[in-house]
Amino acid sequence: MEPSTVAVVGAGAIGVTATAELATRGADVTLYERGSLAAGSSGRAAGVCYDAFADRTDARIATRSLERFRELPSVFTELPYVWLARSGDEKRATAIRTQSRRMHELGLDVSLVAPDDLYDRFPGLVTDDVAVAAIAHGAGYAETENYVEVMAERARKNGAAIRTETPVEIATDPLQVPAADEKRSFDAVLVAGGAHSKHILDTAGVSIPLKPYRVQALVTDPIPTSETVPMCFDATGNYYFRPHTGGLLVGDGTERVESDPEHWQRDADEEFVQQTRERIAERIRPDEIGVRKAWAGLCTATPDGDPLVGELRSGLFVATGFHGHGFMRAPALGERITDEILGGDGVRRFDPTRFDGTETFEIVAGMDIE
Template identity: 55%
Template structure:
């Protein structure tokens, strides 16, 4: 520790300039820590730059609901700063007739969400169709609406937070890949021999977090997996919508429309994966959009990106070893929760309690587990 209260880390390295790392860097710097943020490429060049920007607070577990509520609260406070804009818009999720399992899951979730104060309700299908002229609910068994939801352009968020972190005193080093050194707690900048020592290191390196930690013999129970998205020029009158039976989502977008999912339920190598969307995804999601919104999309751009899975689908957020922290495993919901999760890990590093159900040491790191689609409601 370098002065001050000997229990509270003064110098902190944050590895990763995505939504979570930049938020943590900002909150740590605001709290008086001497922060250095290391980003291998440009700010937001990881998964955050490829995310769809769907945000909502429709979570049934108390911890998740509180985190999502806090995240939306902070997004609202950042709205209009820099290039970041939050566009409030309802989020609808639904199950089709014949899909009783998901229909029951939605019926069961909504009262639990309401119990945690979330502004959600089971939808009257006719009313919903009349509110969104392009939304077709003919085959739907049950739909729910979250009124506290929004869409954003994700790569506009980390630059704002990195700028705020720098204003609060953090050093932001882009195009600076690092490796870890755990004895002492530190990082080694690529191409340099010397260890830069810190009181604490936060690994918020997205899909690379497991690889970085494995190199210093700290295994974590996380698997990166590939998901896909596209934009199309069609301007549709739709809510943000997740068709749980169809396994795809859509949202309004400045280009017209954004649709996605295309989860590949196998572990990806974070250094060797296909950044382009697969033909099957474009064809399936286009059919889904046509089915749900009555329009064959005029596709403009398609892409893939990586999400991170854990055995219980909850994040790995907290201390792994003395002074070594991790924030990953967001199961496709990392962007929408980043303002709260970055804040929580920053507070924990500075002596707070952290979020107990997300404690990364609940796993040994060598667990066998299946990757499952992050948004599914089963």
């Protein structure tokens, strides 16, 4: 039997997409958010979106997400995504060659690009030190808070109730969502609490293997050449950037230390800011680099690098563990988890019951090429 009442916990990209989707398909859905919309990682994300995945399932999810982003021209800007290895970095050069061939075989608009051709196309980019680069044409960036607001508005228009400033827990048998002022029963509950998902599920006595880790980003002052660069990931240097309001948004890779989602350093480290200035000085060669703002945020790791998306117990669903790729996959995964909540199929590979929650594991990299 299809659930008629559904609670969603967490108003990040995943939670609002699922809420909008559930409401559109006729469910009576209530979204609970402990802060404001996009208060978690979604409001801190870079918004880089691409289909450059070498696995068929991942590629399908990313392709579907891009289709949905393109329906929102006020949110999404098309721009190719380039990832590169520098001369002397044979390991990553080989990996990029293999990845791009595989992506091409999957039918994605991805190819290797010679450094000179890359420079001709994006003259703001320094390519002298590039050994191998690949380009994904099906890519772009989204304003992440804007996306969350647009989806929340869609959810409201379709009858969803959105309760911000309302932290909740989960109770099972029967399935209930206790907030400070009420305790409501639901046919189904989706936990999309980002880095807090493990804690939220702990309140229901359900354990998931999830480790939050910190990543950092900054936005520069305007740089005249920023409009002549693609979105780019320097795999050797392990940093990425994209144009942002006349300057650049630049971020780093994985910090392999578990963070406590209640107590973590929200400001960027001075070392990150300094290192980023040096990286941009080499890759873009601007006359000067002013930093407008810098910050940190949390991503989530699982034992095998795949997310936890699906049903944990009868009526209790989860969607988290995205290794820094949650925003770009939110439109498609919001649809897929809705399918599953409403009785259809989910994504088998992401089944959260593939672990028992007690696993010990190291945080593995999301973007980095090992």
